[in-house]
Amino acid sequence: MSLELVCPAGSLPALKTAVDCGADCVYVGFKDATNARNFSGLNFDDKTMADGIAYAHGRGAKVLLALNTYPRSDNWAHWTRAVDKAAERGVDAVILADPGLMRYAAREHPQLRLHLSVQGSATSYEAINFYHEHFGIQRAVLPRVLSLAQVEQVIARTPVEIELFGFGGLCVMVEGRCALSAYATGESPNCNGACSPGRHVRWEQTDAGLEARVNGILVDRFAQQERAGYPTLCKGRFEVGGETYYAIEEPTSLNTLELLPQIAEMGVAAIKIEGRQRSPAYVGQVTRVWRQAIDRVLRDAQTFRPEAVWQKELAKISEGQSQTLGAYHRPWK
Amino acid sequence: MKLALGPLLYYWPRQRTLDFYREVAAAPVDIVYLGETVCSRRHELRLPDWLDIGEQLTAAGKEVVLSSQTLIESESDLKTLRRIVEQARFRVEANDMAAVHLLAGSAGWVAGPSLNVFNPQTLALLVELGARRFVAAPEVSGDALSQLLAAHGEPLECEVFAYGRLPLAYSARCFTARHFNLQKDACEFRCIAFEDGLPLTTREGRPFLTINGIQTQSARIHNLLADLPALAGARVDVLRISPQAHHTAEIITLFADAVAGRGTARAAFDASRPLMTGEACNGFWYGRAGLDQTIA
The missing domain is CATH 3.20.20.70 (Aldolase class I)
Incomplete structure (x- = not known):
């Protein structure tokens, strides 16, 4: 072996x-x-x-x-x-x-x-x-x-x-078959070797919490005591059917x-x-x-x-x- | 330019699916892709049912293509794939390299949109192996497609995803089952309740994605109606319209009229607005973020 x-x-x-x-x-x-x-x-x-x-x-x-x-x-x-x-x-x-x-x-x-x-x-x-x-x-x-x-x-x-x-x-998606980053930012893992690239990420402290955006899309919002992770598109918290949760995958x-x-x-x-x-x-x-x-x-x-x-x-x-x-x-x- | 109806990406009840394709038989579409491409657990229709629908559509004058599943995981997935490849009645769309492997050497199959064809060398390889038409990955821009086809040189049918929620990603995990706190193996087929998928919005209520079982789609409707002149210029031969729960036949008709030169592409796009379930986008075609909408 x-x-x-x-x-x-x-x-x-x-x-x-x-x-x-x-x-x-x-x-x-x-x-x-x-x-x-x-x-x-x-x-x-x-x-x-x-x-x-x-x-x-x-x-x-x-x-x-x-x-x-x-x-x-x-x-x-x-x-x-x-x-x-x-x-x-x-x-x-x-x-x-x-x-x-x-x-x-x-x-x-x-x-x-x-x-x-x-x-x-x-x-x-x-x-x-x-x-x-x-x-x-x-x-x-x-x-x-x-x-x-x-x-x-x-x-x-x-x-x-x-x-x-x-x-x-x-990666929760099949590698090579994920265009989420391309859809949100124009830069893709397939052709650019990049996923949710840093140059599209903006952090902003707001009354609602620390917001992480990728090309303007709100990927997550962190309360004061929460640890803020990198806003990879598939690991954000989103709303589905009235619930807010990690709809695709947790960090x-x-x-x-x-x-x-x-x-x-x-x-x-x-x-x-x-x-x-x-x-x-x-x-x-x-x-x-x-x-x-x-x-x-x-x-x-x-x-x-x-x-x-x-x-x-x-x-x-x-x-x-x-x-x-x-x-x-x-x-x- | 010919029109194609892409495979049904959602899970609809059996009778509804049969009714839908009866309507398609009368719609001005040239090619119809059939079969389950998303999830092997879906069973309202099985291969013999799809073959029956294929016969009806053939009798109505349509070219019928059987599409293979995009994510192959199990031996049973491979069994289904072999049955699709081995039936001799209809051509096959390969959506995975396992399908390409099984089809290699047979003539006239379609290289599907999930095969990641980005350069003429890969395209030439698939053509050598028998591909007669290739469907560009949605993320390929118009300029990149023109270069690809120019470099390939030989005549080859090229199809572009022209209307519908964009298939963006596939996973082993079912996100519909996850929404209901169910495991995929015991999913209770909850996706059947979502005729156009399950909307996912950001925490400020902005539509972002659509959950469709193991597939993730855009929330926006990729709509290239206004861009038809550019598509014709890029040597695109076939436009793919992806089925949605309502108004699919009307959308096909809008495309058919625009392709035939009855009215302007711009007017056709405006007419499609009330038929769309969300905002339009066409960013991929212009080499931008897919969710962007560029006015042609």
Whole structure:
């Protein structure tokens, strides 16, 4: 049994922290719209990318490069150039979503290992096997929509390695199939690598409370004693049928630590930690906990229990200080 | 330009759905997409029922296409998908790469709006695999679509979502069931009570989204009637009208008259105002936030 720990690195310090704390792989992006965390101040330029790859490889860790947004006709060449750079730099795999770009990578760089991004929205073995047959993908990251039993079905029917999200911010929508941000702001995860982007966010203290707006849309309003979270569109409080509540999802983080024995035993190849937009401190905390947990479960899955101190550590860095098993636990749906 | 009626996105009682398509048979629409694309739990109509409706619409001179489910989760979803792909009577709209996988090599299928086709390379791939028509994702702007089609070069039918609440997102979770504090597996099919979906407003009462089971739609009505001249200029061949609970046939007629040059596009848009359940928007077409309304 093996289970790789795949950790986020939004900066060179975060990458070094992840590697030092025991990540098997780090995933990174260039400083532009070619990846789904296109936030200002984040990601790698040519110099930091070279340094990061050297640092990781020097310590036995792999570097996966996310090129997981969808190029358009007018910027196609920028994405293919990014694939070329990835191959030249010797990254261990590229994480792609667009089938056209995948075909380019497979043809031009046959040695380059291809992973299907969660943004590819492949939720069944038939979809994953499509990418395998046409482009030879070796791993797929599953959208956060399947129950564990459904994940097991997928694994049984595909030769492609499966990577699951284990911890971090939770997309409640099928990744790659959400245009909420595009509808509200004109900037989309698919094409711009941005969701509810910061430049559209306005905070205002009013008599009714602290209001958070995205492009003028009131996403949430916080009373004085409430902790104000980032106004991601799907995690606001809205009115439906006369009730005001988190109509889509609470501000919460995915945490699958307690499912780790089942995940490992069903043959999942890798656990992905979300959060390239988070600090090196977050990356360090979460990597340390998950390194210990994975080592423990690989030694003995039968007796594995998440330690209270691990859960406490993860709770501190969770969105809204709350956690969920998400779709892996069927009643969440 | 041809007119298409998109798949019914809501869950209506059986008789109402049958009556609706009887009305559609007489409406001036060229293509009708049929089938359940949102939720596998919905069962008022099953595949044989959709095939029956398809026969009636074919007899009325319509081109019928069977649409596949957008989010595939279970083996039973795949079984349904295989039945749709294997029936030989009607063409199929692929709304997921699993459907593309099963259809690859067969001729004449439709690449649906949720396939994320943003560049000519991906479009060419789908055409090589047998796609004959492609439905642009709603977030693709008119300019981006023109560039895409120009770069593709070869003739290919292009369809655009031209009227209705925009399908914006899909989830494993059912937000209608969540509203009633029910789990999806025991949802009591509450969505059947909401003929146009369940409105979601901001805390200051501004309409924002529409909850439709696992699908999230816009509250505003994406309406490109006033923009028909621009659509024709962009080489769009087919306009998709998404069914709503009331006035769908009248909306189809407004589009048909405008396409045929009977009256101006602007007048057709004005005539559509009282038929809409909410404010209009067309921002996606102009490369802006989807909820924006740009006067053409």
